[in-house]
Amino acid sequence: MSSNFMMSRLQEVVKEAVQNRLWNDILPQPAFYLLAAPILLLLIGALTTMILGVFKTAPEKPCYPSWYVAVFICFASAALSIILKVETPTAFLGSGVLIDEISTISFTVIAIGTLFTLMASSMTTIGKQLLRSELISLLLMSSAGLMIMCAAGEFLGFFIGLELTSISLYVLVGYQRKSFQGMEAAIKYFILGAAASAIILMGAALIYASIGTVRFSDFRQLNISIEHPFSLLGVLLLFCGLSFKLAIAPFHSWAPDVYQGANSHLTGFMASLVKFSIAIVFMRILSTSLGEGNHTGLVAMFWILGAFSIVVGSLFGLVHNSLKRMLAYSSVANAGYFCLAFASLASNPTSLEAKQSLMSYAVIYAVLSMGAFTVIAWFEDNNREDLLKEELAGMGSKKPFAAFALTIFLFGFAGIPPVAGFFGKFFLLLSAVNQGLIGLSIILVVFSCLSLYYYLSVMVEMWFKPATRYSAQINQNSETNSGMLTMCLIAVIASLFIGIFGPRWAINLNYTQATEKNLRIVNTAEVMTEQTQADNTVTHYPR
Template sequence: MMSADFMMTQLQETIKTAIQTRLWSDILPPASFYFLSLPILLLLVGGLVTMLLGVFKTDPDKPCYPSWYVAVFVSFAAAVFAIFSKISTPKAFLGSGVLIDDISRMSFIVIAIGTLFTLMASSMTKIGKQLLRSELLTLILFSSAGLMVMCAAGEFLSFFVGLELTSISLYVLVGYQRRTLQGMEASIKYFILGAAAAAMLLMGAALIYASIGSLRFADFRLLNISFSNPFGLAGVLLIFSGLAFKLAIAPFHSWAPDVYQGANSHLTGYMASLVKFSVAIVILRILSVSFGDGEKTGLIIVFWIFGAVSIAVGSLFGLVHNSIKRILAYSSVANAGYFCLAFASLAADPTSLESKQSLMSYAVIYAVLSMGAFTVISWLEDSNREDLLKEELAGIGSKKPFAAVTLSVFLFGFAGIPPIAGFFGKFFLLLSALNQGFIGLSIILVLFSCLSLYYYLSIMAEMWFKPATRYSAQSNQSEETNSGMKAVSFIAAFAAIVIGIMGPRWAINLNYTQASEKNMRIVNTANSVHNNANSKNENVISNPK
């Protein structure tokens, strides 16, 4: 009885102390949190403002330029702040829910610039202007804010909040073209499969929590992923399977061709670049923490199989399609397999700086190439039908040489041909994989990269070596559209070439030390109470007096 009273008293004190110490630092974080997470807050506030401006817009079917100005301003402000902010010491807020470090800063820069690029390119094409309605601009800003939350998350709950904020926005954006059955079909498929992936993530998180009592990425070092702990092993596999869906890694890729084909091309570029970049950063954070006891060979084999199957499926299935968007969708599946080289390398050695650098550089390079390629595709689709076929690009080299040159730059980048940035990305991936002994997977990458050259070169052959026919895409855009699209396409192509010549030095010089995580005071204090109670019981038993 004395022991029970003692435990209850100590537990009450523990809870009272925990609430007092954690309330102000976690639920009500210090002012530095609001300053360091300003890019996220700017996008969220901008989304609310564009939503309110949409109430006063009389014609919902036309672009709302006041909302577009707000969206451009907050994206530009978020990018400028992220570029010029300096983080001397990595910091954790909200109980490791938000980590502010160099990884977060680089992610904020890429996402803010990518959002700004999408908004600018959308305003220059007839098809893209459909994205400039207030409600759609609100969804784009909320989606970008969710991506930033994902990249800065240090534990599962905040990551899942960011993921769902992004996913729900994209489900609506993909099917916003209410008059096209193809867009609605893509949206429904994306929603159903996305819900299945979210269920896998939640189940995996529940199993991990049952194993270690925590959802912080830093606490995964306590997790035993051997067959002796099936809950922990199954939880890890479910989480990585759910993330593989978002990256469109085979066999979780079935949604990608339909969604890429059915969505607006500007939006497709946004999804193909920023969403994949953000998921890669999340996996970088998870794998940078060494798992606990147990053989990690199973996890390495999973990434090995994912990578090999994804590279093979993306390279082979892209050969049999004529739709430009479906070809680029299967190209994204193959490139998702390339990410698995870095994932396997990190799983083998979480402290490998080379693997982290290769993953970060390839994620940024792939984002630049994808956004640039789909921007040029949207330019060619303007005043034509969406979802162009290869044959419809015949003669584009003579009618629109600037578009053909920039698209060729991005296709060479996907193929990994120097001096475009894609060469450096694949080179670093191969180097890190070979250093970890993944020779077989590296050979598969090289062989299927050569095979995928066929459908990249077949597109360029249509543009440059085939004469124009009556089925070729027309080039009757306005001078304003042509000038604007030339500018944004040039910016993306210039970035791809400069990175290819100079190399991704920003990825090499980045500090990959994650923010120091806060201690789990409640768990630690509860454990100490439990130990004190046990010692008290032992004293009572040994000293009956």
């Protein structure tokens, strides 16, 4: 009796729900599952790999079933994001996920980058330590988080992505429980990263307090001035936290330790993809224009951050002997170069050139640092981790291809044509000069010469010096590793290809971002009227 009643009640509820389309409020459009498939696939992959690990008897050993699944998933995700062409930019989940050209290109880069990391780490002994099923799962989760970050059109979506990435990375950095350096890196990264997340959250709270929304496209309502301390402080805190994640000086102090302590494959992942995604988030926030009127304050902030970062990165890199620490400082300098694009975007949020230069530099930097750290992992194969520069002496004759690949990537960082980095810097300079940031451009040019010196010093060790007692030891165990050779070759070809033919993909984009308005076109007329009503009834808190 009661069960019958229950059944009929359930049927009624379902009927009501079907009639009133209640899930429209909760569930996204069906198109979402297709367009956001790269993210969803990675999340499914993360869960699958974790489950596969349960059946494994030796948890410390690489779990190949998980690896196969992960590679397949990344490949599928990359293929999907390449195939899917977005006709009209679309916003889902209340602009929590924007699917537009920027998102799809980011999905492609992130999926390919993750695939690259997975492939490369299966080919070295240190990389194989990363192939435990739970670590693969975390890697997939963090790359899903990166995709969510790149696609986010409002703060909540961004923050979920950021935390998904960051928490997975804290664990990944600290997987070597017995290594002192690994633990140091993990704890530093965790404490400072958590603090940065808190700062970002505080900034968002203050922004919410002043305009009553955290949607990026609504940030133009912000009034950034001394009279409106909430907005001012909110924006400052938000950008400080983001600068931490991008390792812009003076928020860079974690980078050298974390880069040094983490597994080299993972460092490559962090240095390229995390930075890439944060740069995209910067672009999304800045291109919505924060507040009306001129943005001299913001421009000045990025000017100072950029100059400081370039100076610190170029000077401190000179004194470090550890290859990975040196590259960490190089990445600090590169974060400073990103600031050129941020500053020009801040001074003119509609500037297409600034967006093009930012996108092309982000992708080029991702390719170069992924390649550089992969080569370093190759050098570390069967050897001590965290190599010193002197230990590379004589590599040019012992491992000519690895040395050649590293040379290409270092020339890329230095911005010497025909490697990709040249066009990256060239377009940054073009957009910065166009926005009148002459001083910062000159700082970039001058300090590029300084940082060139430490890139050259690595090449000097590899090519010009004979093998010494220390380096001989290192080369003892190294054998030809055709897998790593292929991976490095792919990265070398990619960076030379971009360097010779230019970053076409970044320039051909039109950078239209999905907004709520586009959502209304997709949705029914009914929803549209509701939305407009809802927009009109937004309560504005006292500013």
